[in-house]
Amino acid sequence: MQNEVTTRKIKVINMDARKKIVIVGGGFGGLTAAKELKNSEFDVIIIDRTNHHLFQPLLYQVATAALSPGDIAVPIRAVFNDAENITVLMDEVKKVDKNAKKLHLGSSELEYDYLILAPGARHSYFGNPQWENDAPGLKTVEDALQIREKILLAFERAELTSDPAERKALMTFVVIGGGPTGVEMAGAIAEMARKDLKNDFRRINTTDTKIYLVEAAQGILTSYPDELSYKAKEELTEMGVTVLTGKMLTAISENKIRLDKEEMDAGTVIWAAGNQASPLLKTLDVPLDRAGRVLVEKDLSIPGNQEVFVIGDSAYYEDEKSGALPGIATVAIQQARHAVKMIKSSPEERKPFQYINKGSMATIGRAKAIAVVGGLKFSGVTAWMLWSFIHILYLIGFKNRFKVMAEWVWYYVSFRHSVRLITGKNG
């Protein structure tokens, strides 16, 4: 008895002595931070609204029925089931109380010594939130399944209808936003319509499908060198995508949209045009940029609170070399590592974050991509192989990696999809 009590006491003291790090968000930033703290001297709690980490760069493949959600998502618990110091909670963080050093969750409160905020972003409709339902964006598994259903149902309805005008509208897809996600989506829909679905219908000819990629700026993929941006446009056009630049979406109604003042058919509209960081950041009471991101200090902490860090696409950070950092996985991963390093070092040793740009790439379609690596520019098959290799390499979760590779091999060899499922309740 005596022994047991003693042991317990020591355990309690140990627990109290351990500093508690709370991580909000299980995306690339949050997950990397927690991984860096696996079996460390800290008690770590990672909180996410969903129960899974998502490999977002491949999400468009779920939306276009090439992959299953299970191929690119892994339960956060499964990632940390070998780390006893890490507790995973599926809950929503409502508010940060930085003065009391605690979080308000769905139905409880949680204290922290250090806080790493990586809650991510949602799409932004630039003051038109009512567009969300008609023009879904692509951030979560649910978003992807909703888009998959919309695309597949459009073809099903086109096959059913006897009204030629309705059929034409249903077979018109418009993607808003000429960034990497918009380009990927437009390219994938074109391949689906022109190749995968070609023999599936009897009353419609899916190769007649119209796909538009609409961008308000004067070009697509504007963060890339002009030469590659132009190449991408050329390849999309070849694949059957009409690229419309310098055009703004101004209205959406059933089967129609308006671009500037011009009305056009659009049975399905997909939004890939803008982001807004999580509203949770507003509760920090620190300056935010227009996209709702925290203007973080050089060490990634928030102004006035050295124990609170904001990383990934929730943070606005300007780098001497790269300028304002983009909201991509490599930035979030490097920032997570930096934040953990700062927590582990003494408060006087805070160092500025430095981004190491390893390059960037965007895929357009089967065997078509563009890439910039170390100042070198790639396009076509080379860029696509680079893209495939890097993305498979980084797929978190050993199993998924090989499954997805097998999926892809089959997919490119067979030109047939296996996950063209409509499972929603709207069907």
Place this chain on the structure above:
Amino acid sequence: MQNEVTTRKIKVINMDARKKIVIVGGGFGGLTAAKELKNSEFDVIIIDRTNHHLFQPLLYQVATAALSPGDIAVPIRAVFNDAENITVLMDEVKKVDKNAKKLHLGSSELEYDYLILAPGARHSYFGNPQWENDAPGLKTVEDALQIREKILLAFERAELTSDPAERKALMTFVVIGGGPTGVEMAGAIAEMARKDLKNDFRRINTTDTKIYLVEAAQGILTSYPDELSYKAKEELTEMGVTVLTGKMLTAISENKIRLDKEEMDAGTVIWAAGNQASPLLKTLDVPLDRAGRVLVEKDLSIPGNQEVFVIGDSAYYEDEKSGALPGIATVAIQQARHAVKMIKSSPEERKPFQYINKGSMATIGRAKAIAVVGGLKFSGVTAWMLWSFIHILYLIGFKNRFKVMAEWVWYYVSFRHSVRLITGKNG
């Protein structure tokens, strides 16, 4: 020009001369019937409310996060994209007008020369339809995803709560119905709790999970020989499932159920107790049995209409050797072939359907099953290997077969699941 018109005319005449067979339902019965008619002299239309054929025997594995929906479902269009005489429609059949020989669909009508009805069954709550939401059944991909979400959320909530009574209720699962589906579900939940999830949580011990299998009759799997039924109960008990026989569900409320007059904890209730055939069959205006199935003629046609057939679990058929035929895939498949044969032969040559019983099997868990094949009884690993082999063999769609096999190998080797995803809107 002259030529083109002529060609078109001939085509139209040909089309009119071809007899039109409409198949309702893309399950085992409907799909087999359409496959038998691939590239035949008939025009075939197959209609389903969903866009996919589902390999229902493995649906419980989606509900328990072992497989993805895409692993066991295949787009019906993909199955028939090489058969020009087969048109697939995703639509709902509202009514059969047997006198006018036409169907009322969602927004149109469809004439037929022959009709094969295989609309399947839904679960029946024996006069308590209000139970559907609290105790979902397992028939569709959507059902399976809903159950998967319920099970995973129960553990998430148990980890979050600080109320021990709530935690206990959340960690109690009750499966109603001791047939094959109920046994599979109870066994799979037990394995999930005791093996797969074992190291995933920090505040709860998932091996404390209580799983009950409730059956109103005096035993489980009563269609099997007593010896095997007893063996199954023994194996379930060993796996941690409490089998309660001779007990009836009488009420469901939040986190509680009542069995006869006794109240007990139940955070999650799953229904596997009864079926009711599609309400569409009522519009046929022919005698139905208590489960809503059509009492078909010996040739599987409906009384008074030789051109309308009802097959699968929509038909009640008594066989001299086997008695009333069960609602299983092999019966539906054999009946589909018979119906097609009858359509192809002359009206005077109608023959009675004869079921060839190739055996039946039920799985209980990893390396545990029971089987009866040609009078021989199997249990344990042998029965399970038989079960696995047959089920993989019959998985429709070449690709899925190998993917599922790879999934299984990995699943049994690693004891880890990859599709523990909560993606619904209720999360």
